[in-house]
Amino acid sequence: MASSCLASPAGAAICRPSRRPRRRVACSATDASGSGSAEPAAWLLAGGKGAGRLACGVLAAWAVASASNPVIAASQRLPPLSTEPNRCERAFVGNTIGQANGVYDKPLDLRFCDYTNEKTNLKGKSLAAALMSDAKFDGADMSEVVMSKAYAVGASFKGTDFTNAVIDRVNFEKADLTGAVFKNTVLSGSTFNDAKMEDVVFEDTIIGYIDLQKLCTNTSISAEGRVELGCR
Numbered sequence: 388m389a390s391s392c393l394a395s396p397a398g399a400a401i402c403r404p405s406r407r408p409r410r411r412v413a414c415s416a417t418d419a420s421g422s423g424s425a426e427p428a429a430w431l432l433a434g435g436k437g438a439g440r441l442a443c444g445v446l447a448a449w450a451v452a453s454a455s456n457p458v459i460a461a462s463q464r465l466p467p468l469s470t471e472p473n474r475c476e477r478a479f480v481g482n483t484i485g486q487a488n489g490v491y492d493k494p495l496d497l498r499f500c501d502y503t504n505e506k507t508n509l510k511g512k513s514l515a516a517a518l519m520s521d522a523k524f525d526g527a528d529m530s531e532v533v534m535s536k537a538y539a540v541g542a543s544f545k546g547t548d549f550t551n552a553v554i555d556r557v558n559f560e561k562a563d564l565t566g567a568v569f570k571n572t573v574l575s576g577s578t579f580n581d582a583k584m585e586d587v588v589f590e591d592t593i594i595g596y597i598d599l600q601k602l603c604t605n606t607s608i609s610a611e612g613r614v615e616l617g618c619r
Contacts, residue, residue, distance in 0.1 A: 465518065465520075465538070466494060466496075466518075468496065468498060468499070469494065469496035471496070474496055474497075474500075475497060475500035475501075475502075477495055477496075477497070478495070478497050478500070478502070478508070478509060478512065478514065478517070479508040479509070479512070480512075481495075481512035481513040481514060482495045482513055482514065482515045482516065482517065494516070494518055495514060495515070495516060495517040495518065496517075496518045497514075497517050497518060497519045497522050498518050498519065498520050498521055498522060499521050499522060500522045500523070501522070501523045502522065502523060502524045502527050503523050503524070503525045503526060503527070504525070504526040504527065505524070505526075505527040505528065506527070506528045507528070509524075509527055509528060509529050509532060510528050510529065510530055510531060510532065511530070511531040511532060512532055512533070513532075513533040513535075514532060514533065514534045514535075514537055515533070515534075515535045515536065515537070516535070516536045516537065516538075517534070517537040517538070517539075518537075518538050519537055519538060519539040519542045520538055520539060520540045520541050520542055521541050521542060522539075522542045522543070523542070523543045524542065524543065524544045524547045525543050525544070525545040525546055525547065526545070526546045526547065527544075527547050527548070528548050529547055529548060529549050529552060530548050530549065530550040530551055530552060531550070531551045531552055532549065532552045532553075533552070533553045533555075534552065534553070534554050534555065534557050535553070535555045535556060535557075536555070536556045536557070537557045537558070538557075538558050539557055539558060539559050539562050540558055540559070540560045540561055540562065541560075541561045541562060542559075542562045542563075543562065543563045544559075544562060544563065544564045544567050545563055545564070545565045545566055545567070546565070546566040546567065546568075547564070547567045547568070548567075548568045549567060549568060549569050549570075549572045550568055550569075550570040550571060550572065551570070551571050551572065552569075552572045552573070553572075553573045554569075554572060554573065554574050554575070554577050555573070555575045555576060555577070556575070556576040556577060557577040557578075558577070558578050559577060559578060559579045559582045560578060560579070560580045560581060560582065561580070561581045561582060562579075562582045562583070563582070563583045564579075564582055564583060564584050564587055565583050565584070565585045565586060565587070566585070566586045566587065566588075567584075567587050567588070568587075568588040568590075569587065569588060569589050569590075569592045570588060570590045570591060570592070571590070571591045571592070571593070572592050572593065573593045573594075574592060574593065574594040574598060574602070575594070575595060575598060576598065577598070578601070579601075579602055579605050580605075582605060582607070583607055584605050584607045584608045584609075584612070585607055585608075585609055586609055586612070587608060587609070587612050588612070588615070589612050589615040589616050590615060592615070592616065594616070599616060599617070599618070602616065602618075603616060603618035603619070
């Protein structure tokens with residue numbers, strides 16, 4: 388190993404070993420189907436073989452953890468539809484485990500369920516990490532509900548009342564929210580890409596600036612709704 392030496396003020400030589408050159412280690416990822424990716428997932432700086440293996444192990448663990456969350460994006464692979472009897476009634480109980488982060492003992496699968504004009508059983512419930520795509524909530528009372536990390540792609544919420552609700556990191560892509568009421572509702576980190584939002588009420592809605600900018604790009608929001616939001 389090469390070293391570099393400097394002369395100290397006292398005249399003694401002080402030598403310091405040179406650092407071993409770092410090398411780049413390519414780590415390949417494995418997708419959710421179990422097939423290896425042909426492209427490296429990332430380049431990591433590693434000091435040796437052991438460090439390289441450790442770095443790749445960390446990356447692999449991260450990739451597996453990311454693939455296990457079924458509510459991240461519209462392109463994410465979802466689990467098979469639950470065959471549990473009366474699975475739609477589970478929404479009336481809610482999910483109280485890990486409300487903020489969407490952690491659950493088993494998925495709250497509400498896909499294709501019909502809650503049209505449900506006025507009693509959904510109010511104030513926690514629907515953490517719920518799978519809600521293609522479900523119907525038209526005219527339902529969902530006031531004070533807590534929806535965290537829910538997947539509502541393609542769901543219908545026409546005229547749904549979300550007054551005083553907490554809507555956190557919910558994917559509403561391509562959902563129908565026509566006439567929905569978000570009065571005094573907390574909207575944080577949620578996405579509304581290609582959602583129908585005509586006549587949506589945003590009275591006293593609590594929303595961060597970045598989330599507001601993204602929401603205002605939805606051209607289906609009426610002029611009155613844009614005024615309530617403060618869209619420029």
